[in-house]
Amino acid sequence: DFAAKDRIIIGIVGGDGIGPFITSEAQRVLEFLLADDVKTGRIVFKTIDGLTIENRAACGKAIPDEVLAELKTCDVILKGPTTTPREGDPWPNIESANVAMRRELDLFANVRPVSVPEKNIDWTFYRENTEGAYAVGSKGIHVNDDLAIDFTVTTQDGSERIIKAAFDFAQKSGKNKVTVVTKANVIKTTDGKFLDTAKAIAKNYPTVEMDDWYIDIMTAKLVDEKRRSQFKVMVLPNLYGDILTDEAAEFQGGVGTAGSANIGKQYAMFEAIHGSAPRMVEEGRGQYADPCSIIRAAGMLLVHIGYSQKAEQLQKALDICGLYEKKLVLTGRETGATGSEYANYVMETLSNP
Amino acid sequence: DFAAKDRIIIGIVGGDGIGPFITSEAQRVLEFLLADDVKTGRIVFKTIDGLTIENRAACGKAIPDEVLAELKTCDVILKGPTTTPREGDPWPNIESANVAMRRELDLFANVRPVSVPEKNIDWTFYRENTEGAYAVGSKGIHVNDDLAIDFTVTTQDGSERIIKAAFDFAQKSGKNKVTVVTKANVIKTTDGKFLDTAKAIAKNYPTVEMDDWYIDIMTAKLVDEKRRSQFKVMVLPNLYGDILTDEAAEFQGGVGTAGSANIGKQYAMFEAIHGSAPRMVEEGRGQYADPCSIIRAAGMLLVHIGYSQKAEQLQKALDICGLYEKKLVLTGRETGATGSEYANYVMETLSNP
Ligand SMILES: CC(C)[C@H](C(=O)O)[C@@H](O)C(=O)O
Ligand SMILES: CC(C)[C@H](C(=O)O)[C@@H](O)C(=O)O
Numbered sequence: 001d002f003a004a005k006d007r008i009i010i011g012i013v014g015g016d017g018i019g020p021f022i023t024s025e026a027q028r029v030l031e032f033l034l035a036d037d038v039k040t041g042r043i044v045f046k047t048i049d050g051l052t053i054e055n056r057a058a059c060g061k062a063i064p065d066e067v068l069a070e071l072k073t074c075d076v077i078l079k080g081p082t083t084t085p086r087e088g089d090p091w092p093n094i095e096s097a098n099v100a101m102r103r104e105l106d107l108f109a110n111v112r113p114v115s116v117p118e119k120n121i122d123w124t125f126y127r128e129n130t131e132g133a134y135a136v137g138s139k140g141i142h143v144n145d146d147l148a149i150d151f152t153v154t155t156q157d158g159s160e161r162i163i164k165a166a167f168d169f170a171q172k173s174g175k176n177k178v179t180v181v182t183k184a185n186v187i188k189t190t191d192g193k194f195l196d197t198a199k200a201i202a203k204n205y206p207t208v209e210m211d212d213w214y215i216d217i218m219t220a221k222l223v224d225e226k227r228r229s230q231f232k233v234m235v236l237p238n239l240y241g242d243i244l245t246d247e248a249a250e251f252q253g254g255v256g257t258a259g260s261a262n263i264g265k266q267y268a269m270f271e272a273i274h275g276s277a278p279r280m281v282e283e284g285r286g287q288y289a290d291p292c293s294i295i296r297a298a299g300m301l302l303v304h305i306g307y308s309q310k311a312e313q314l315q316k317a318l319d320i321c322g323l324y325e326k327k328l329v330l331t332g333r334e335t336g337a338t339g340s341e342y343a344n345y346v347m348e349t350l351s352n353p
Numbered sequence: 354d355f356a357a358k359d360r361i362i363i364g365i366v367g368g369d370g371i372g373p374f375i376t377s378e379a380q381r382v383l384e385f386l387l388a389d390d391v392k393t394g395r396i397v398f399k400t401i402d403g404l405t406i407e408n409r410a411a412c413g414k415a416i417p418d419e420v421l422a423e424l425k426t427c428d429v430i431l432k433g434p435t436t437t438p439r440e441g442d443p444w445p446n447i448e449s450a451n452v453a454m455r456r457e458l459d460l461f462a463n464v465r466p467v468s469v470p471e472k473n474i475d476w477t478f479y480r481e482n483t484e485g486a487y488a489v490g491s492k493g494i495h496v497n498d499d500l501a502i503d504f505t506v507t508t509q510d511g512s513e514r515i516i517k518a519a520f521d522f523a524q525k526s527g528k529n530k531v532t533v534v535t536k537a538n539v540i541k542t543t544d545g546k547f548l549d550t551a552k553a554i555a556k557n558y559p560t561v562e563m564d565d566w567y568i569d570i571m572t573a574k575l576v577d578e579k580r581r582s583q584f585k586v587m588v589l590p591n592l593y594g595d596i597l598t599d600e601a602a603e604f605q606g607g608v609g610t611a612g613s614a615n616i617g618k619q620y621a622m623f624e625a626i627h628g629s630a631p632r633m634v635e636e637g638r639g640q641y642a643d644p645c646s647i648i649r650a651a652g653m654l655l656v657h658i659g660y661s662q663k664a665e666q667l668q669k670a671l672d673i674c675g676l677y678e679k680k681l682v683l684t685g686r687e688t689g690a691t692g693s694e695y696a697n698y699v700m701e702t703l704s705n706p
Contacts, residue, residue, distance in 0.1 A: 084538040087545060088552075096538060133505070133540055140542025145509060148546040152486070152493075152503040183592070185437040185449060187486055189493025190503040192440060199441075219572055219600035220608060239536070243596060247572035255573060 002075070002306040006042060010301070011074030013048045015097075017276030018289035019080025025291035025343040026078060026298040032347050033302070033310045046074060053083040057091040062100030071105065076301055077269040080294065081276040098271070102129045107262035107269055108158065109165045110241060111300070114248040114258060120229040123248055124175075126166035127241025129262055131158045132190065134238045154190035154237065159197040165263075166235035167205045175232040178202070180212040181240050194237050215240040222247055249273060259296030261304065268304050270297040291339040292318070295346065317349040355428075355659040359395060363654070364427030366401045368450075370629030371642035372433025378644035378696040379431060379651040385700050386655070386663045399427060406436040410444040415453030424458065429654055430622040433647065434629040451624070455482045460615035460622055461511065462518045463594060464653070467601040467611060473582040476601055477528075479519035480594025482615055484511045485543065487591045507543035507590065512550040518616075519588035520558045528585040531555070533565040534593050547590050568593040575600055602626060612649030614657065621657050623650040644692040645671070648699065670702040 002008060012027050014020030027045060037043040050067040063071075071077060082098060085091035101107070110127035133152045140150035163180075170178045180198040182191035195212060202210040213221065215236070222228050222244070236244060249258040255273040262269040272293035280286055296318065302311035321342070337345075355361060365380050367373030380398060390396040403420040416424075424430060435451060438444035454460070463480035486505045493503035516533075523531045533551040535544035548565060555563040566574065568589070575581050575597070589597060602611040608626040615622040625646035633639055649671065655664035674695070690698075 086538055087549060093541065093545075099539060133536075140505075140540070142542060142546075147509075148507045148543045150505040150507075150540050150543040152505065154501045154503075156499040183486075183595075185439055186452060186595075187493070187503050187592075188446065189495060190501045192446075193495075193501040196440060216595045216599040217608065219596055220603035223576065223600060223603040224607075239540075242536075242539075242569045243572055246569040247576060247600070250573035250576040254577075255570065 002304075005075070007044060008042060008076070008305050009044045009046055009074045010305075011046050011048050011071060011077040013051050013071075013077055013079040015051055015080030015082040015276060016053050017081065017083065017278040017281050018286050019082065019276055021281075021286045021289045021339055022272065022291035022294045023078060023080040025339045026294045028343055029295055029314070029346055030078075030298050030302070032350065033314060034307065046070075048074075048077075051079075051082060051097060053085065053091055056094060056097065057085070060092055060094060062095040062097050063104060068104055071101070072267070074267070076305055077267070078294070078298055078301055079269050079271040081272055081274060083276050083278065099134055101269060102134075102262055105262075105264055105267040105269065106130060107264040107267060109162055109261075109263040111165075111169075111261040111263060112241075112245045112249075112258060112273070113300075114245070114252050116252050119225070119251060121251055122229075123231055124169065124173075124233050125241060125245050125248065126162055126169070126233065126235040127245060128158065128162040128194075128236065128238050129241075130238075131155060132238035152187065152190045152239075154193050156193065156197060159194045160201065163194075163198045163201050163235055166233050167201060167208055170208045170233040171205055173233075176207055177209045177211075177232040179218075179231050179234045180210065181215050181218050181234055181236040181244065182212065183215050183240070184212075185214060191237060198235065215244065218244060219247055222251070246273070256290060256293050257296070259293055259298075259300050261297070261300040263304070268301070270301040270304075272297055287338045287340065289339050291343055295343070313350060313353070314346075316353060317346050320349050320353075321346055355657075358428070360397060361395060361429070361658050362397045362399050362427045363658075364399050364401050364424060364430040366404050366424075366430055366432040368404055368433030368629060369406050369436040370434065370631040370634050371639050372435065372629055374634075374639045374642045374692055375625065375644035375647045376431060376433040378692045379647045381696055382648055382667070382699055382703075383431075383651050383655070385703065386667060387660065399423075401427075401430075404432075404435060404450060406438065406444055409447060409450065410438070413445055413447060415448040415450050416457060421457055424454070425620070427620070429658055430620070431647070431651055431654055432622050432624040434625055434627060436629050436631065452487055454622060455487075455615055458615075458617055458620040458622065459483060460617040460620060462515055462614075462616045464518075464522075464614040464616060465594075465598045465602075465611060465626070466653075467598070467605050469605050472578070472604060474604055475582075476584055477522065477526075477586050478594060478598045478601065479515055479522070479586065479588040480598060481511065481515040481547075481589065481591050482594075483591075484508060485591035505540065505543045505592075507546050509546065509550060512547045513554065516547075516551050516554050516588055519586050520554060520561055523561045523586040524558055526586075529560055530562045530564075530585040532571075532584050532587045533563065534568050534571050534587055534589040534597065535565065536568050536593070537565075538567060544590060551588065568597065571597060572600055575604070599626070609643060609646050610649070612646055612651075612653050614650070614653040616657070621654070623654040623657070625650055640691045640693065642692050644696055648696070666703060666706070667699075669706060670699050673702050673706075674699055 084096040110129040112125040135153035184191040184195040437449040463482040465478040488506035537544040537548045
């Protein structure tokens with residue numbers, strides 16, 4: 001419980017590419033909103049620099065040991081995008097830093113809200129964040145030149161905690177409906193376990209309606225303008241959560257507009273959904289990167305550490321800055337505004353709501 | 354090569370629920386189009402009855418042995434939807450008949466076209482149809498009460514043949530672009546193999562452009578009205594193909610409007626993408642089921658066995674019947690027309706184009 005704490009350490013992880021540009025803007029906005037408590041020392045910002053692809057490549061680890069140790073000294077983390085090395089890159093083919101951080105800090109709930117009032121869309125996704133197809137995703141087997149095998153791992157405990165989190169939220173928020181999304185008709189063992197677990201848990205929430213759909217038809221249902229507003233809270237195994245939230249974010253203006261909360265028992269990490277856009281930095285346009293998604297993530301961080309009112313103020317300011325934000329897009333070229341100018345605009349709006 | 358054959362056996366598999374209703378309408382349309390060659394005996398229809406959930410449950414097999422033997426006497430198969438048993442159903446939890454048939458007849462290429470001229474959408478999906486997350490989908494392991502494991506299996510040969518099929522089509526059709534969709538940044542071993550294989554094969558097709566995207570962002574890109582027409586031919590591992598084609602079909606009017614071709618070296622099977630809608634039959638409304646998707650599948654069958662001109666005539670007739678078809682939707686309740694009346698309408702249109 002954060003209310004009882006007299007010190008909250010917020011780790012700021014720049015990451016790669018445009019990450020350091022946009023996280024520093026988000027930090028400025030947070031400092032502005034939390035100024036009083038920064039002064040008293042209740043809120044402390046801690047910059048964690050080492051999570052760059054160069055460092056990770058040098059030690060061949062998704063998260064260098066010193067960085068992981070530093071992360072564990074923080075209560076919450078605001079993280080910029082990190083490059084996921086892939087075959088053909090100049091980097092060794094190490095695991096994604098996101099995926100590793102979610103696992104190492106046991107951030108089992110990936111919560112992604114998507115809201116488009118004018119389209120009657122108000123979705124909250126609870127994506128399982130530590131297992132499923134991601135559990136050992138980088139550790140499949142090349143049996144021989146012809147045969148490759150990967151594993152999907154689902155545990156009872158792992159399923160229970162994310163499903164409960166979704167039902168708790170559905171109940172508390174008064175949304176009172178949870179949609180479980182799997183492919184249990186084919187991936188019968190792991191997805192079957194996830195779906196069975198959901199059915200058992202649903203019995204403990206008599207006021208919350210549950211339905212379930214397969215991921216294939218679910219991607220179609222989100223497109224269906226007449227029927228998609230029936231969905232409120234969705235809970236999904238890792239891979240389907242990854243897929244469906246990107247599609248969903250598109251209705252809100254693209255992955256560049258969505259924030260993502262990664263929440264565990266002990267730690268929590270907040271991030272933008274988009275990538276690190278290395279080309280922007282190479283071309284010297286890093287300062288034009290749109291900080292909007294990471295500022296939204298910062299808003300989720302505020303709620304998490306008990307500053308819900310500040311988060312609401314921020315949300316209102318972001319809504320007012322919305323049009324500007326949509327014009328800005330990830331490249332910032334449309335308006336020629338920098339990320340800094342955008343953050344200033346948000347702070348001005350906060351001062352004169 | 355079908356041109357050289359003096360007898361082509363078309364197996365008609367009714368399946369479950371609305372399946373027998375709609376397949377018989379599609380058969381009527383085929384008989385009408387192929388009347389001359391039915392008379393000479395070049396085209397023979399063979400009804401295969403036993404692929405019902407009752408039979409499958411009784412023998413505990415996704416495809417009863419006698420049915421499989423019968424299927425193997427056909428050159429091509431037109432298949433109605435089959436019920437996939439799931440936990441909680443009155444049936445044992447056996448494998449999907451679709452998945453089993455694709456594997457048993459080695460129908461490695463699942464080809465799904467989605468075309469919406471007014472939206473500038475003209476996509477052809479090449480879904481790998483026999484391996485990936487589906488390979489042993491029903492044979493995962495319950496290690497203990499807590500731990501469930503499923504397997505994803507990708508082979509070099511299995512990847513090569515579907516990727517080559519996609520590139521061949523891209524080249525022959527003049528579309529000259531293939532988009533490879535994986536999640537190789539996380540599912541590195543199997544999806545990595547698929548992507549690497551695609552990159553290697555692309556070198557043999559200098560006139561075909563290749564790009565690649567991850568499945569998460571790809572579901573967002575299909576929604577993006579400004580950019581989605583850049584996609585032409587997509588090739589994907591099994592699970593992503595399952596997911597993305599349902600989303601794609603929604604832009605065309607829903608999964609009820611799309612046909613699907615399952616093609617192997619020796620056999621080919623054509624089916625509707627939608628389900629068996631058992632409730633319609635229970636409520637005595639089976640004759641109102643919309644046969645449009647399976648008639649589209651029959652059109653793909655015609656192309657496959659060398660009747661491309663007939664297929665074109667059918668396509669034109671379906672386009673003319675299009676508006677009617679959209680009003681009809683799967684339940685047929687909107688217009689009150691039966692599947693039979695719809696098929697009659699298609700045949701009348703074929704007679705007076
Ligand atoms: C970068 C990638 C590893 C990550 C994921 O697949 O989870 C991203 O797509 C996300 O959704 O946060
Ligand atoms: C019914 C089901 C097993 C099948 C699949 O997952 O392949 C269906 O969704 C499809 O796309 O043909």
